[in-house]
Amino acid sequence: xxxxxxxxxxxxxxxxxxxxxxxxxxxxxxxxxxxxxxxxxxxxxxxxxxxxxxxxxxxxxxxxxxxxxxxxxxxxxxxxxxxxxxxxxxxxxxxxxxxxxxxxxxxxxxxxxxxxxxxxxxxxxxxxxxxxxxxxxxxxxxxxxxxxxxxxxxxxxxxxxxxxxxxxxxxxxxxxxxxxxxxxxxxxxxxxxxxxxxxxxxxxxxxxxxxxxxxxxxxxxxxxxxxxxxxxxxxxxxxxxxxxxxxxxxxxxxxxxxxxxxxxxxxxxxxxxxxxxxxxxxxxxxxxxxxxxxxxxxxxxxxxxxxxxxxxxxxxxxxxxxxxxxxxxxxxxxxxxxxxxxxxxxxxxxxxxxxxxxxxxxxxxxxxxxxxxxxxxxxxxx
Numbered sequence: 001x002x003x004x005x006x007x008x009x010x011x012x013x014x015x016x017x018x019x020x021x022x023x024x025x026x027x028x029x030x031x032x033x034x035x036x037x038x039x040x041x042x043x044x045x046x047x048x049x050x051x052x053x054x055x056x057x058x059x060x061x062x063x064x065x066x067x068x069x070x071x072x073x074x075x076x077x078x079x080x081x082x083x084x085x086x087x088x089x090x091x092x093x094x095x096x097x098x099x100x101x102x103x104x105x106x107x108x109x110x111x112x113x114x115x116x117x118x119x120x121x122x123x124x125x126x127x128x129x130x131x132x133x134x135x136x137x138x139x140x141x142x143x144x145x146x147x148x149x150x151x152x153x154x155x156x157x158x159x160x161x162x163x164x165x166x167x168x169x170x171x172x173x174x175x176x177x178x179x180x181x182x183x184x185x186x187x188x189x190x191x192x193x194x195x196x197x198x199x200x201x202x203x204x205x206x207x208x209x210x211x212x213x214x215x216x217x218x219x220x221x222x223x224x225x226x227x228x229x230x231x232x233x234x235x236x237x238x239x240x241x242x243x244x245x246x247x248x249x250x251x252x253x254x255x256x257x258x259x260x261x262x263x264x265x266x267x268x269x270x271x272x273x274x275x276x277x278x279x280x281x282x283x284x285x286x287x288x289x290x291x292x293x294x295x296x297x298x299x300x301x302x303x304x305x306x307x308x309x310x311x312x313x314x315x316x317x318x319x320x321x322x323x324x325x326x327x328x329x330x331x332x333x334x335x336x337x338x339x340x341x342x343x344x345x346x347x348x349x350x351x352x353x354x355x356x357x358x359x360x361x362x363x364x365x366x367x368x369x370x371x372x373x374x375x376x377x378x379x380x381x382x
Contacts, residue, residue: 001052003040012057018045026077028053028097039097041083046071049085051097063095063103076121076128078141082106084128086119092130092137094144107144111137118162118173125168125186131159136173138185153181192232194272199232207239209250221248221255233272236290242266243281247290258291271319276338278324283313287324287336300341316355320362327353327367335362335379345379 001020003012023042028051040052044062049072051061065072070089077083081097090112093105112132119130126141127148134156138149153159158176164185165172171183184204191200196213204226210218223239223246230239237248237255243263248255265281272278272290279286288302305326306312312328319325324336331349333356336342352370359365364378 001040001042001050003052003054012052012054014052014057014060016042016044016050018047020044020050021046022072022074024075024077028081041075041077043072043075048072049075049083061102065093069093070115073116074119076119078121078123078128084119084121086116086130088115088117090114090116090132092116092119092139092144109144115158117159120162120164120171122164122168122171122185124166127164127168127185129162129164129171131162131173134159136162136171136183138171151183188228190227190230192230194232194234197232199230199237201227201230207237209237209255217253219250219253219255229267229270231270231272231277233277233290234274236272236277238270238272238277240267240270245270245277245279247277249291261288269317271317273319273321273338276319276324278317278319280314280317283315283329285314285317285324285326287338303341305336315353316367318356318358318362318365320358320360323358323362325356325358325362325365327356329353329370331369333365333367333377345382347377347379347382349375 001014001016002010004010020042025037026039026041027037028039038054042050044050049063069087069091073086073088075083075085083095085093090110092109092111094107096106111130114133116130116132121128127138128141129136129138134153136151137147140146140148156175156177160174160176162173169186171185173181187201191198197209197211199207199209202208205223207221207223207230208218225241227239228241235250237250238245240246243266244260246260247258249258263279263281263286267279267281269280275290277288277290285305305314312332314326315329316327322338326334329352331351331353333347333353334343335345337344349369354368354370357366363380364376366374366376368374
């Protein structure tokens, strides 16, 4: 084992008694807290785990395990100096590298009957997984005794390797047949509500619309892209990502794609009423018609806020059946009356507005300012 610095100079060297594999930099638990990688770990001869402390090179630690566990297949560091080890005979073991606990098994489980072939950890979602035989087992990292999921691949003879994506959203497993299985382990929380109906993401490319009060069938909408925003209106659904949105017309049991539209910046918020869509991006709002049939004049098709000559940065909004309510980073709140196509009231708060929540009619709003103070505002009594 040789360890070099960035310039390629060898700074540490150690002779091992068998072939090494799976070398990793890591941080052993110390009595004194440190945030630096202080240890190099590796598997020696498939049987022992070798811990080489960069600051104590004369005293490496070599940990041996029970022979019935078989060979070390893989190991992963996690948490405050813990190591999860997977063994070929199907065992799944956790040890600590704190000197007071070194060599002690904190957790042990026979996860697979015949053999274990891979392990993976996602600290982002707090889960650990192992694969072996034709089965995947997923555990909660904060309580490894709890098996949260068991996935059986009936068509596979054996599984090879596994790994989680960095965000923990996807778990991929390869098989001895050369197949790759990818599982969705986490969905972004994405949803919208209008009256008694809710729309929410149920798969990466699927949105489900259901009624929370009336016993009606759900509508499933297939998307061409993985949406990062969605909005539900009385008669329409909008979903999209980046600066592009797709608009659907809702029927009783189905949806029809009407059109898609691109905006001048990345969409930060989108809201619908029965006729209009309000889209907030780059400190601006674009209010535009959903369906152009039956509109009175072209000037009512679309409008950009703030209006020409104003330099306000719009930080939040709420679209009701009659009003578009906007808040700015300088504390301004304004009501735009859609029917008359003009601003009808304005209010100046002492500091910036962070978010606005309107009751359905828009006659009262609750808003949070930049100091996280909440207020109720009624333009009727202003």
